[in-house]
Amino acid sequence: MLKKSFIVFGIIIVLVLLAVSPVMATGQPTASAASGTPWWVWPLSLFLLTFVMGIVAIPAGVGGGVLFVPIVSSFFPFNLDFVRGAGLMIALSGSLAAGPGLLRRGLADLRLSMPVALIASVFSILGAAVGLALPKNIVQFGLGGVILAIVVVMIIAKKSEYPTVKVPDSLSTALRISGIYHEDSTQQNVDWKIHRTPVGLVLFAFIGFMAGMFGLGAGWANVPVLNLVMGAPLKLSVATSSFLLSITDTSAAWVYINKGAIIPLIVAPSIIGMMLGAFVGAKLLTKAKPSAIRYFVIVMLFLSGFRAILKGFGI
Amino acid sequence: MAVSPTKNGRLTRLDDQVTPAENIEKQRPKATEEQLIYSSILGAGRQMGLAGIIVAFVIYLTGIVEPKIPVSEIPKYWHLPSGQFMDVAGLKQGWAWIGMYHYGDMLNFFGVAALGLVSIVCYLAILPKLLRKKDIAFAVIALAEVAVLLFAASGIVHIGE
Numbered sequence: 001m002l003k004k005s006f007i008v009f010g011i012i013i014v015l016v017l018l019a020v021s022p023v024m025a026t027g028q029p030t031a032s033a034a035s036g037t038p039w040w041v042w043p044l045s046l047f048l049l050t051f052v053m054g055i056v057a058i059p060a061g062v063g064g065g066v067l068f069v070p071i072v073s074s075f076f077p078f079n080l081d082f083v084r085g086a087g088l089m090i091a092l093s094g095s096l097a098a099g100p101g102l103l104r105r106g107l108a109d110l111r112l113s114m115p116v117a118l119i120a121s122v123f124s125i126l127g128a129a130v131g132l133a134l135p136k137n138i139v140q141f142g143l144g145g146v147i148l149a150i151v152v153v154m155i156i157a158k159k160s161e162y163p164t165v166k167v168p169d170s171l172s173t174a175l176r177i178s179g180i181y182h183e184d185s186t187q188q189n190v191d192w193k194i195h196r197t198p199v200g201l202v203l204f205a206f207i208g209f210m211a212g213m214f215g216l217g218a219g220w221a222n223v224p225v226l227n228l229v230m231g232a233p234l235k236l237s238v239a240t241s242s243f244l245l246s247i248t249d250t251s252a253a254w255v256y257i258n259k260g261a262i263i264p265l266i267v268a269p270s271i272i273g274m275m276l277g278a279f280v281g282a283k284l285l286t287k288a289k290p291s292a293i294r295y296f297v298i299v300m301l302f303l304s305g306f307r308a309i310l311k312g313f314g315i
Numbered sequence: 316m317a318v319s320p321t322k323n324g325r326l327t328r329l330d331d332q333v334t335p336a337e338n339i340e341k342q343r344p345k346a347t348e349e350q351l352i353y354s355s356i357l358g359a360g361r362q363m364g365l366a367g368i369i370v371a372f373v374i375y376l377t378g379i380v381e382p383k384i385p386v387s388e389i390p391k392y393w394h395l396p397s398g399q400f401m402d403v404a405g406l407k408q409g410w411a412w413i414g415m416y417h418y419g420d421m422l423n424f425f426g427v428a429a430l431g432l433v434s435i436v437c438y439l440a441i442l443p444k445l446l447r448k449k450d451i452a453f454a455v456i457a458l459a460e461v462a463v464l465l466f467a468a469s470g471i472v473h474i475g476e
């Protein structure tokens with residue numbers, strides 16, 4: 001009840017602020033106004049767009065950034081630097097909105113997160129630095145290719161809700177990475193362990209690099225690696241991925257912040273919209289069945305990847 | 316006593332003297348102590364960061380505190396690459412925004428920075444618990460993560476200029 005009131009209040013506040021802003025009232029001409037669009041349309045649209053993204057992104061196990069970057073870079077008049085900076089910030093804020101609750105309920109696992117987060121953080125800094133130097137079309141094309149490849153892997157894979165892990169690998173055994181979580185949809189406790197940890201760590205280095213380079217968070221790849229490669233149950237993978245973004249995106253985001261790729265008028269309405277939407281999305285995660293989440297992941301990744309490929313070709 | 320299998324075949328004892336709902340609650344796995352500490356600090360940091368961003372955005376939009384760049388001027392710059400934008404707008408990279416705290420738009424960076432710093436606080440907070448449990452491997456991982464995040468936040472990385 002309180003959260004519903006908070007969400008409604010937040011939406012009203014932003015709408016009212018944009019409506020009463022003195023600049024909007026005076027109607028001063030701006031660069032965007034010159035193209036026929038008043039300046040305030042952009043932050044207002046960003047707020048509404050990210051609110052919807054926040055609702056669907058968390059249950060789908062993707063950071064909002066993976067949807068935000070291709071869509072906003074296509075339809076908004078911002079330089080890609082600012083879109084990627086904002087993409088990382090909203091992916092971070094979406095993760096922060098859901099992370100505490102997921103950790104508290106044991107759906108996200110800290111021991112599973114910490115080693116992979118460390119690897120991904122280091123490489124996300126490298127990726128952010130390299131990504132800010134690469135031509136835009138190469139970034140878009142690479143992004144689309146990677147996402148579509150993941151979609152193919154997820155469609156082909158037969159067992160993913162509760163992967164079979166016969167023998168945990170020696171590294172995960174030494175680090176005691178295993179546990180039990182409660183599956184609300186079936187009212188059962190699910191015990192889990194992982195395998196192929198060294199392979200997973202190598203892949204998380206790659207994921208971190210790509211996340212930093214494209215500025216789109218890393219949920220799009222975290223879930224398949226945790227679930228399909230390392231053998232964590234799908235729901236645990238989705239929740240751990242959501243939390244994981246709060247660490248890996250932070251390191252990449254700092255590179256963008258320090259480079260000046262953050263404009264408050266772009267970032268603030270996006271973060272507020274994403275956080276409000278993520279409160280709703282986190283509620284869905286505890287109630288929805290893992291298979292429903294999987295369908296969300298596949299459809300959303302496909303749409304994002306296809307869009308990025310088109311952008312890479314300049315379409 | 317009844318027995319309920321988990322998904323991987325591990326058996327869980329159920330108590331016949333309590334209702335099924337109570338049984339489920341009793342058997343619900345608990346998060347570890349450090350996970351709960353991390354969670355509570357992350358939640359508090361999120362609240363602070365979000366509150367800071369909302370308050371700063373209100374101040375910025377309403378013009379209560381004069382901004383460095385008026386909101387109506389931003390669309391003239393947001394199509395430029397970030398480096399060029401900084402030059403044109405007369406801004407400096409890194410943590411220079413702290414020195415411009417008296418501008419309405421620069422206040423937004425305090426909330427953004429809070430979101431960026433909260434994970435560091437979380438890691439430092441669970442460190443004593445990990446050391447007390449003699450969980451040396453994870454204590455080292457936590458320290459290494461703090462070092463990586465501080466390195467990123469320091470502004471030392473300047474590739475792509």
